[in-house]
Amino acid sequence: MPTNTFYNLEESKRKQIFDACVDEFSLHTFSEASINQIIKAANISRGSFYQYFADKEDCYMYLLSEMVKEKMEMFKDVVGSNENDTVFDEYEAMFDKAIRWIEVKPKYYQIGSKMDMDNSEFIRKLLKGNLASLDYFASLIRRDQQRGIIRKEIDPVILTEMLFSINQKALMNFFYNRDFEGMKKHLHHILEIIRKGSTTEENHV
Amino acid sequence: MPTNTFYNLEESKRKQIFDACVDEFSLHTFSEASINQIIKAANISRGSFYQYFADKEDCYMYLLSEMVKEKMEMFKDVVGSNENDTVFDEYEAMFDKAIRWIEVKPKYYQIGSKMDMDNSEFIRKLLKGNLASLDYFASLIRRDQQRGIIRKEIDPVILTEMLFSINQKALMNFFYNRDFEGMKKHLHHILEIIRKGSTTEENHV
DNA sequence: CCTCGATATGACAACCTTGTCATATTTAGT
DNA sequence: ACTAAATATGACAAGGTTGTCATATCGAGG
Structure with a gap:
């Protein structure tokens, strides 16, 4: 984690540094990202950077934690769900949230995709702890099997994986085309x- | 393309260089791959490398062309398909071929995935010309719609995309787990x- | 044997990268 | 105003990268 020195900084300067990190890590993989670029963009000296962060990993962890904070902040209200909803309704709701997230924080989305593309030890470890929502969806599927909505023969884990991989592709599409209506139609068709x-x-038969 | 000097080399030496390229590009992205590594592994001098190839891109193009040659060679016999097959049968046949390819040339598979992960201008351009088989599958779907096997409302392009993205995920799974039976079951379930x-x-309704 | 074109070589320039550290400056407390 | 701690700085080392080029070696034909 960043040093006290860093947290003692004025908010504006911290934001300057944060923004520089966002810019660099949204454009480059963790391994390809350059501290030189960050300090140039943030207008701080090389020495200062290392007074704030132990190294690039430390800096990246800080970036992620800030992003998570912001995300929680943004979605803190939209948690409840209608009892009559099926897993597909919840899926579409989740998709809409993700779309909204891309619209307001496209760079965060990019940072995420860069993570997915990164095979470094460091990033792979980080991604491991990211599978909780998969379990959640699998549980929704099981619930809908009990309700008689989804066929009992379906493997909840496999269906979840399908939904997630579709989600990922669709979000990527949206990011590059920004065609909300087209995307919704596309997704609807897939869900159909x-x-x-x-x-x-x-x-x- | 490589120089005449390169093609004048003894086959064994050319293979040495090719193998070194395979090793390096299967472990690293195009941008991350190091010519230094290649010349070390191939046991040639820096100067020689540049006598053979104009630059890293040239070297990479050579690597790809060789890989394509080998792939064509390997699958030259398995082209025909049974008239009664549905698109799903052909899909599974294609999947089996891909599995076989991973088994005999795992490094080629890795080179392919590294390409997918690469966002460099150079690689993106190369990938653009890679969408022919998508068209082929869409045409099979249209055929099966005519035959009354697939519902007319289905968009052939969207279904094709689904099949391909599933294929990609499944192959990745196979590469890492090498569990052929498990993989087949998994895929069967998805296709179901x-x-x-x-x-x-x-x-x- | 000798010569000339083809090929091989590694030193080098120029440019990156990260992390350190002695020094300078700013800030806070007395 | 003076001191001491906190913070800022950029030069530097050590390592990486690519591409060039003068030089050395090899081989075949005269």
Whole structure:
């Protein structure tokens, strides 16, 4: 974690540094990101950087923790869900949240995708702890199986994986095209397939 | 493309260099790959490298072209398909081929994934020309719609994208776990969902 | 044997990177 | 105003990167 010296800084300066980190890490992988770039953009000296952070990893951890804070702050109200919703409704709700997040903080989204592309030891470890929401969705699927909405034969984990990988692709699409309506339609179509299948009834044997 | 000097080399030496390229580019992104590593592994001098290749890009293009050659060589016989097959059958056949490819040339698979992870101008351009098989699958889906196997409402392009993104994930899984049976089961389950849907009949409204 | 074109070589320049550290400056307390 | 601690700074070492180039070696034909 950053040093006391860093937290003693004026907020404005801390923000300057934070912003520089966001810019650098949204454009480059962790390993490719350059401290030189960050200190230049933040207008601080090399020595100061190392007075604030132990190293690049320390700096990155700080960046992530700030991002998580902001995200929690933004979504603290939207937690409850309607009892009648199916997992698909919740999925679409989650998707909308993610879209909104991309709209207001596109660079955070980029930082996330850069993480996914990074195979360094350091980043892989960080991503490991990120699988909680997968469990949550699997539990929703099980609930809907009990309710008789989803077929009992379906493996909740596999369906969850499908939904998540679709989500990832769709968000990427949105990020590059910013076509909200098109994206929604696209996603709807995919969910329609996952719900009802792609083959005709006669072929459901 | 490589120089004449390079092609005048003895086959064994050319292979030495090729192997060094494979090793380096399967472990690192194009931008992260180091010519120093390659010349060390290939046991050639720095000067020689630049006598053979114009630069790293040139070297990479050579590597890719060799890989494509090998792939064509390996799959030259398995092209025909049964007239009664559905797109899903062909999909599974394609998947099996891909699995086989990973088994015999795991490093080539790695080079491919590293490409997908690379956002450099150079690599992105290369990937652009890689979408032909997508069209092929979409055409198969259209054919099966005519045959009454796949519902007319389904968008062939979207279904193709789903199949491909699933394919990618499954191959990655196989690469890391090498669990062929598990993988086949997994894939079967996913295809079952895409064929018949995940919800119960009563919910197909 | 000798010569000339083809090929091999590693030193080098120029440019990056990270992390350290002696020194300078600012700030706070007395 | 003076002191002491906190903070800021950029030169530097040590390592990496790519691409160039003068020089050395090799090989084949005359």
